[in-house]
Amino acid sequence: DIQMTQSPSSVSASVGDRVTITCRASQGISSWVAWYQQKSGKAPKLLIYAASSLQSGVPSRFSGSGSGTDFTLTISSLQPEDFATYYCQQANSFPLTFGGGTKVEIK
Amino acid sequence: QLQLQESGPGLVKPSETLSLTCTVSGDSVSTSSYYWGWIRQPPGKGLEWIGTIYYSGTTHYNPSLKSRVTISIDTSKNQFSLKLSSVTAADTGVYSCASCGGASCTFDHWGQGTLVTVSS
Numbered sequence: 001d002i003q004m005t006q007s008p009s010s011v012s013a014s015v016g017d018r019v020t021i022t023c024r025a026s027q028g029i030s031s032w033v034a035w036y037q038q039k040s041g042k043a044p045k046l047l048i049y050a051a052s053s054l055q056s057g058v059p060s061r062f063s064g065s066g067s068g069t070d071f072t073l074t075i076s077s078l079q080p081e082d083f084a085t086y087y088c089q090q091a092n093s094f095p096l097t098f099g100g101g102t103k104v105e106i107k
Numbered sequence: 108q109l110q111l112q113e114s115g116p117g118l119v120k121p122s123e124t125l126s127l128t129c130t131v132s133g134d135s136v137s138t139s140s141y142y143w144g145w146i147r148q149p150p151g152k153g154l155e156w157i158g159t160i161y162y163s164g165t166t167h168y169n170p171s172l173k174s175r176v177t178i179s180i181d182t183s184k185n186q187f188s189l190k191l192s193s194v195t196a197a198d199t200g201v202y203s204c205a206s207c208g209g210a211s212c213t214f215d216h217w218g219q220g221t222l223v224t225v226s227s
Contacts, residue, residue: 032211034213036214038154042219043203043205043217043218043220044154044203045217046213049211049215050210050211050213087154089156089213091207091211091213092211094167094212095156095167095168095170096144096156096167096212098153098155098156100153101153101154
């Protein structure tokens with residue numbers, strides 16, 4: 001199974017800050033990574049697929065990069081509605097696996 | 108617009124079988140465009156993929172749950188279902204159905220999720 005190690009597990013940031021979350025795969029997965037945002041009590045929302053493709057309707061302040069084993073989600077200017085938990089997911093092969101999550105909190 | 112909605116009991120006794128159904132609207136479960144999947148989330152914890160089914164009936168399961176999981180599809184009702192047998196308290200959590208489409212299984216549409224508690 002491919003393990004997805006996500007860091008940090010939490011980050012405190014202010015509105016307007018640039019936030020970067022990383023995910024490392026235990027083996028090469030090309031660009032088959034997705035990123036999700038989950039707000040409390042809600043279902044996850046797809047933000048990024050195929051490592052860097054922005055899902056329709058997602059603000060352009062969200063971006064993804066990486067290939068192989070190392071991937072990054074960046075929020076260029078944090079907005080109040082962005083405080084949430086973020087998960088990466090490898091879509092290279094079954095079994096599908098998620099990272100442990102990163103909680104973005106208000107500083 | 109594709110929509111998914113979970114339904115099923117919110118309380119299951121230990122050792123019994125958890126059964127949930129996901130009703131799909133906005134497209135057919137028979138489409139070759141999507142895989143259909145189940146994901147769960149224990150209280151306060153992260154996401155865990157349970158399994159996925161294709162319209163053809165092809166399934167993929169999480170190895171850690173494989174011996175207890177069955178996912179099936181009912182084209183006549185436009186639904187797919189989850190059965191998880193021999194449940195324990197560790198199976199308590201929010202269970203969500205979702206679709207994954209495109210070139211890889213990325214979950215682009217989700218149900219709202221349903222809380223299932225395993226308790227006597």
